Amino acid sequence: MTTAGVGGRGAVAGPEPADAHAVRAERAQFRRHAPAIVTAVAMLGLWQLVVTGFGVPTYIAPSPVQVAQVFVEQGDVLWINFWPTLLEAMAGFALGNTIAVLLAVWFVHNRLAERAFYPIAVFVNTIPIIAVAPILVLMLGNGYAPKIVIAALICFFPTLVNMVRGLKAVSPQMLELMRVLSASDREILWKIRLQSSLPFLFAALKIASTTCVIGAIVGEWIGSNYGLGSLIIEATYNFRAPLLYATVILGAGLAVAAFTTTSLIERRVLKWKPGAVF
Amino acid sequence: MTPAPAVAAAPGAADIVAASAASGGTAISVADLMVRFEGAAGGVTALDRVGFDVPEGGLVTMLGPSGCGKSTLLRAVADLVPIGGGKIRVFGRTPEQARLARDFAFVFQDATLLPWRSALDNVRLPLEVGRRDGDLDQYAEPEELLALVGLRGREDALPHELSGGMRQRVAIARALVCRPRVLLMDEPFGALDELTRDKLNEELLRIWRETGTTIMFVTHSVPEAAFLGEKCLVLSAQPGRVREYVDIGFPSPRALGMRDTLEFVQVTAHLRGLIEEAQ
Numbered sequence: 001m002t003t004a005g006v007g008g009r010g011a012v013a014g015p016e017p018a019d020a021h022a023v024r025a026e027r028a029q030f031r032r033h034a035p036a037i038v039t040a041v042a043m044l045g046l047w048q049l050v051v052t053g054f055g056v057p058t059y060i061a062p063s064p065v066q067v068a069q070v071f072v073e074q075g076d077v078l079w080i081n082f083w084p085t086l087l088e089a090m091a092g093f094a095l096g097n098t099i100a101v102l103l104a105v106w107f108v109h110n111r112l113a114e115r116a117f118y119p120i121a122v123f124v125n126t127i128p129i130i131a132v133a134p135i136l137v138l139m140l141g142n143g144y145a146p147k148i149v150i151a152a153l154i155c156f157f158p159t160l161v162n163m164v165r166g167l168k169a170v171s172p173q174m175l176e177l178m179r180v181l182s183a184s185d186r187e188i189l190w191k192i193r194l195q196s197s198l199p200f201l202f203a204a205l206k207i208a209s210t211t212c213v214i215g216a217i218v219g220e221w222i223g224s225n226y227g228l229g230s231l232i233i234e235a236t237y238n239f240r241a242p243l244l245y246a247t248v249i250l251g252a253g254l255a256v257a258a259f260t261t262t263s264l265i266e267r268r269v270l271k272w273k274p275g276a277v278f
Numbered sequence: 279m280t281p282a283p284a285v286a287a288a289p290g291a292a293d294i295v296a297a298s299a300a301s302g303g304t305a306i307s308v309a310d311l312m313v314r315f316e317g318a319a320g321g322v323t324a325l326d327r328v329g330f331d332v333p334e335g336g337l338v339t340m341l342g343p344s345g346c347g348k349s350t351l352l353r354a355v356a357d358l359v360p361i362g363g364g365k366i367r368v369f370g371r372t373p374e375q376a377r378l379a380r381d382f383a384f385v386f387q388d389a390t391l392l393p394w395r396s397a398l399d400n401v402r403l404p405l406e407v408g409r410r411d412g413d414l415d416q417y418a419e420p421e422e423l424l425a426l427v428g429l430r431g432r433e434d435a436l437p438h439e440l441s442g443g444m445r446q447r448v449a450i451a452r453a454l455v456c457r458p459r460v461l462l463m464d465e466p467f468g469a470l471d472e473l474t475r476d477k478l479n480e481e482l483l484r485i486w487r488e489t490g491t492t493i494m495f496v497t498h499s500v501p502e503a504a505f506l507g508e509k510c511l512v513l514s515a516q517p518g519r520v521r522e523y524v525d526i527g528f529p530s531p532r533a534l535g536m537r538d539t540l541e542f543v544q545v546t547a548h549l550r551g552l553i554e555e556a557q
């Protein structure tokens with residue numbers, strides 16, 4: 001080892017400014033993600049090589065460059081169809097999760113309601129969403145409504161299950177403390193149960209944030225002439241593979257963005273350490 | 279001693295006043311208490327004809343073999359367990375009336391803090407729930423209580439940032455915030471290491487002297503029971519009965535060094551003997 005190396009080690013051991021710490025953390029994070037980034041870039045390169053090298057026809061598999069061209073040249077088509085899907089996914093997310101949370105609150109306060117409705121919720125959840133979608137289109141027509149309901153349905157069940165568990169995850173001792181304080185069920189709900197269910201709720205919301213996009217797209221497959229789902233069907237039937245790939249990438253991007261947003265909100269809201277028992 | 283909360287709103291106010299006048303210096307009186315738990319295998323009698331009095335401002339410890347009903351007794355006084363016979367009075371009131379009047383507070387073995395609330399907000403919890411019409415100004419300042427339990431400067435700490443002993447201090451501050459006349463403690467230091475427990479024992483005695491609160495303290499440690507208690511209630515097991523209500527009678531204030539004296543060792547030996555017979 002050189003003298004400079006030893007000097008460097010000495011510098012690290014001493015007190016260092018906060019900035020240096022942040023820079024180091026950033027570098028460490030980059031180093032952690034570097035393998036994934038390198039692999040992804042390499043795979044894109046390989047894809048491009050295979051498609052151009054073997055002369056694969058565009059309608060079977062487009063090259064990455066061709067897909068990128070769609071974003072530039074047909075960007076307006078993509079965006080026009082992006083907004084309805086975003087709206088349906090968000091509305092479905094809000095609707096499905098709100099109903100799930102309200103039902104969970106009801107179940108926790110009413111054993112009879114839980115026994116009456118929980119099995120039905122389980123049953124509804126076992127029906128594949130693909131099978132429910134045509135039924136809903138028949139019932140609700142061609143507009144936004146069936147897509148929102150499908151997106152809501154797909155969010156609903158994981159949130160219901162998690163929320164019921166979360167609301168019940170209060171220690172018996174905490175409930176005894178509340179009884180000694182003569183607290184009402186409403187106070188226990190607002191002061192204790194809702195807060196302690198948050199880690200469970202966010203676990204469910206993260207799942208829902210991606211599945212609601214799937215729900216909206218599946219809804220658009222059936223009898224729709226707008227949205228990313230309908231664009232997927234149209235591009236497939238017309239052998240417009242680059243457009244199909246671009247649409248899929250946009251849909252995936254939407255799901256990732258929704259997941260990231262939910263995770264960021266979770267980190268803001270959950271400052272305490274869940275799981276620790278006191 | 280703080281003035282008793284208004285009793286006018288409590289049910290059966292007339293009986294209560296009469297009863298308090300008659301009790302004269304008794305904080306808790308238990309007579310012929312029976313508690314049964316019904317279960318699949320016929321049920322168990324947890325407590326059988328238990329009777330004793332706790333004087334106002336006194337500190338009574340409770341000892342007994344594991345499963346003899348110490349927690350059940352404390353929980354019956356706190357209106358957490360329905361009683362199957364006999365009578366419990368807390369300053370002349372039934373456990374339910376006493377609970378509604380906030381006459382007592384309970385400290386569990388685990389601190390039972392809300393992990394998302396700071397130490398100060400955990401102490402404030404009792405002021406935010408339950409009946410609190412009008413009598414809020416009679417309650418203590420949460421900041422002062424945190425100082426009383428030695429946590430000045432840690433008001434904003436979250437429970438996971440505090441040690442086990444500190445969390446239990448927060449729990450004690452929370453219990454004291456409504457200025458209860460009785461403090462019911464179920465093995466509150468049972469999960470702590472010995473040094474922390476010694477420290478908290480001394481502090482509990484100081485808080486007891488400063489607040490004048492009546493304390494019932496369950497423990498499975500014989501030295502702890504002898505060190506803290508003016509009296510020690512020893513229970514026998516299956517079913518739980520009073521084995522002996524021992525007068526400890528060491529002078530106050532007590533220091534930890536007292537535990538090495540011959541008198542102290544004699545008392546603990548006596549208590550140990552009682553527990554062994556009770557098993």
Ligand SMILES: Nc1ncnc2c1ncn2[C@@H]1O[C@H](COP(=O)(O)OP(=O)(O)O)[C@@H](O)[C@H]1O
Binds near residue numbers: 343346
């Ligand atoms: N909720 C309950 N249901 C049924 N049995 C109980 C319950 N609580 C306590 N017991 C029984 O009552 C007896 C006394 O228990 P407990 O008061 O917890 O004892 P201790 O605190 O002295 O160890 C034990 O036999 C226990 O099994």
Ligand SMILES: [Mg+2]
Binds near residue numbers: 348349
């Ligand atoms: Mg116990």
